[in-house]
Amino acid sequence: xxxxxxxxxxxxxxxxxxxxxxxxxxxxxxxxxxxxxxxxxxxxxxxxxxxxxxxxxxxxxxxxxxxxxxxxxxxxxxxxxxxxxxxxxxxxxxxxxxxxxxxxxxxxxxxxxxxxxxxxxxxxxxxxxxxxxxxxxxxxxxxxxxxxxxxxxxxxxxxxxxxxxxxxxxxxxxxxxxxxxxxxxxxxxxxxxxxxxxxxxxxxxxxxxxxxxxxxxxxxxxxxxxxxxxxxxxxxxxxxxxxxxxxxxxxxxxxxxxxxxxxxx
Numbered sequence: 001x002x003x004x005x006x007x008x009x010x011x012x013x014x015x016x017x018x019x020x021x022x023x024x025x026x027x028x029x030x031x032x033x034x035x036x037x038x039x040x041x042x043x044x045x046x047x048x049x050x051x052x053x054x055x056x057x058x059x060x061x062x063x064x065x066x067x068x069x070x071x072x073x074x075x076x077x078x079x080x081x082x083x084x085x086x087x088x089x090x091x092x093x094x095x096x097x098x099x100x101x102x103x104x105x106x107x108x109x110x111x112x113x114x115x116x117x118x119x120x121x122x123x124x125x126x127x128x129x130x131x132x133x134x135x136x137x138x139x140x141x142x143x144x145x146x147x148x149x150x151x152x153x154x155x156x157x158x159x160x161x162x163x164x165x166x167x168x169x170x171x172x173x174x175x176x177x178x179x180x181x182x183x184x185x186x187x188x189x190x191x192x193x194x195x196x197x198x199x200x201x202x203x204x205x206x207x208x209x210x211x212x213x214x215x216x217x218x219x220x221x222x223x224x225x226x227x228x229x230x231x232x233x234x235x236x237x238x239x240x241x242x243x244x245x246x247x248x249x250x251x252x253x254x255x256x257x258x259x260x261x262x263x264x265x
Contacts, residue, residue, distance in 0.1 A: 078135055082128045083121065085146065089202040090117040097195060097204060101154045101256050108157070108255050124151050148199050149261040154246035156256035159186035161224075164260040167194075167243035172234040174264070178245055180224060185254060190224040190247040196232060196264065197242050205232060205241075238264050 029036065090098055094117060102116030111119060131147035163179040176194055196205045224247055241264035247257040 074135055078129060078132055079125075082125055082132075082146065085202055086121045086124055086128070089197075089204075090120060092201075092203045097153060101156075104255050105155050119155075120152075123155055127151065146199075148197060148242045149263060151197075151242075151244075151261065152259050153195055153197070153204075153244045153261075154193070154256045154259040156246075156254070156258065157185075158190065158247055158249055158254045158257035159184045160247065160257040161245060161260050164243075164245050164262045167196075167241075167262050167264045169232065169236065169238050169241065169264050172232055173229050174232050174243065175229045176243070176245065178260070182224060185249075186224060186247065186257075187249065188224055189250050190257075191250060192224055192245060192247055194230055194243060194245045195259075197244065199240050199242060205236075 098116050098120055102120045104116075105111070106114060106116055106119055114122065127150040128146050128148075131150045133145050133147070159182055161178045162181065162183070165177040165179070166175075167177075168175045174194075174196065180188075182188070182190075197203070198205065242261050243264050244259040244261045246259040248255065
């Protein structure tokens with residue numbers, strides 16, 4: 001009876017454990033510091049419950065992993081980390097870039113079940129996962145493993161540039177060089193946008209995009225036919241920056257183009 005009272009007390013204090021069968025039957029979900037589950041076939045397993053340090057941030061990607069590592073556990077970890085990074089991009093830039101560009105895409109394509117942020121994650125998660133340089137290693141920062149030039153910050157039906165040659169940063173100025181020629185539905189008057197993303201935290205630099213207003217920076221305006229420069233803060237680390245260029249038609253009938261990215265040098 002003392003054992004039964006003890007077991008009932010333990011179960012009452014858990015956050016979701018369910019017992020099946022008799023008093024000494026099998027368990028599901030969490031019990032104290034343990035997690036009970038069922039593996040392939042009819043094998044009941046128990047493992048220690050592990051909590052990530054600094055959950056929901058980009059500061060600790062190596063947390064919440066299992067030992068020993070397997071191909072499956074690495075796949076889980078890489079998938080989770082890509083989704084976490086994309087989620088951070090959405091959270092930090094939701095009211096500016098994400099809501100403006102990606103909601104526009106959803107409206108034009110009659111997407112009703114996804115927000116702009118969810119559409120951004122859906123489009124980018126596979127390319128970023130496939131770009132991971134070493135899928136068999138624990139990684140602590142996205143800039144070390146993910147190729148962010150594969151990420152789209154803009155998505156749409158307008159013709160993108162056929163080549164983004166370079167983005168050269170010096171003394172607070174970013175000089176952009178891209179192919180001006182257009183072949184399908186592009187026009188020389190298409191408005192050109194550039195955003196710069198910090199690979200370490202997924203944040204878009206504040207001077208490069210603000211609510212569909214700033215083009216190439218806070219003071220200058222560019223079009224498809226006029227490659228130019230944009231102003232950025234001084235003292236930035238080039239290796240941490242990726243520049244993206246995309247367009248929008250002036251009439252507003254087509255919307256935005258896909259972005260094209262290049263590593264800042």
